[in-house]
Amino acid sequence: MSPHSVLPHVAPEPRLSDFFQGLGLLGRAFSLILRDRRLFLLSALCAAVTAVALVGLVWLLWTYAPGALASVWARPESWYGRAAWSTVLILSSLVLWVVGANVVPPLLLAPLQDPLSEMTEEAWGGSPGAAFTLGGFLRGLVTGIAHTLARLFFLLAGLAILLPLHLIPGVGSVLWTVLGSLWTTMWMAGEFLAAPMTRHLYPFAEVRRMMRERRALCLGLGAGIYVLLWVPILNTFFLPVAIVAGTLLYGGLREARLLPPPPGASSTAALK
Template sequence: MPQQHNTNSTTSGAGYFFQGLQLAFQPGTRRFVLIPLVINVVLLGSAFATLLTHLSGWIDNWLSYLPSWLEWLSYILWPLLAIAALVSFSYFFSTIANWIAAPFNGLLAEYLEAKLTGQTPPDDSFKALITDLPRTMGREWTKLKYYLPKAIGLLILMWIPAIGQTVAPILWFLFNAWMMTIQYVDYPFDNHKVPFPEMRDALKQKRGQALSFGAVVMLLTMVPIINLFVMPIAVCGATAMWVDHYRSQFKRY
């Protein structure tokens, strides 16, 4: 008989990620983790190998746009721009990986939610995966449409001298942390067919928790080797967050 999850409403967003680390490798869960893990390893491994090869040259070129009277800032800005580049690569390739792995991440979230709430997972999960594929891909497209206009605005901001090399990288990190939370918490929301605007508004009500979860995911996605394991762990942590904070709110779905 599945054991019910002990709700802890005081867990921080960051705490849910590390709770996901425990959940992802429990017996029964590991088989649902395997496919997302393989997809993440292949895509992020290749992306970061490319990034580490070219990063220094890209940043030096970017800093060449600084006015001469601000050249002294280059020593401060180099690490900020490195972080911005890491964030960009991390989010971009994580998004691609999540598009490919979305049906399997949804299945992982569905199984884990059933386990955490003491229910029996549906027997037709794999059949439902195929049936729900168009809806799942449509949801990923909705997230991309939400992301792109804001991302383009921030990228334009990065080309403004001084502002683009100072404030913009910080805003870029915060925005992508927010998007990481949306990306992963949306799997259990979408399993219950909660509309995207309602999911987004629910996260805004607990913005601090959402940002801290996304920030940890974002930071660890920037760390080589560790980033290969982030996707399934984040799905598990986000599902635990859904069970503790949102599931009862959306029982009507």
């Protein structure tokens, strides 16, 4: 496959239509997975593990969320109080399920994420993965841990800042759900764009710069992943699809010269 048949054509300047191009990355990812046998087999393995994780999250929230809410807000006796209490429970559980879906499966499938991203790059003719060296492994491990901790901090910090919205009678919980979902959507875009960038040892500042400068493009990617999480059956494939889509976005940004060459890359490799 040529880069032009796989990678998105990213415009040099931000456009409002970038949002729909970001959404379209999910379709490109699905198409590539179905055409590439290795990607399909690895994605099927990820889907099986993800299915177990998502069902487990539903069971945990169903079992423990009511008690957790009751520990900070006793269930009211009045019908309108119970209605408000149930609304907070449902809306909070929905957001927590999405957050859990973006934390638990990636942790369980961490060893498969880099191979998925590498196979995606090879599919458009990118450089194959570098030969294993202890120094390279340790640098990648340190960079990966730093990126993961930074991303998790931003996710949880954003949701914590929005938490007081629950105190606003009536609309507070709805606002928290809407704004929390928007924050999680943007976070997901950063999560899966950072995956290939981490592997190539880009500093986290470069991830933040891309998200700031191409906000609509990244928001479209995150929105597509967020919606995919709510589609039964297909949502078991959300992790490999998100990794492939994020890697395609990375490749499109490189092709458009919006990202500098990876740190330490040779001049020849930098042009690939």
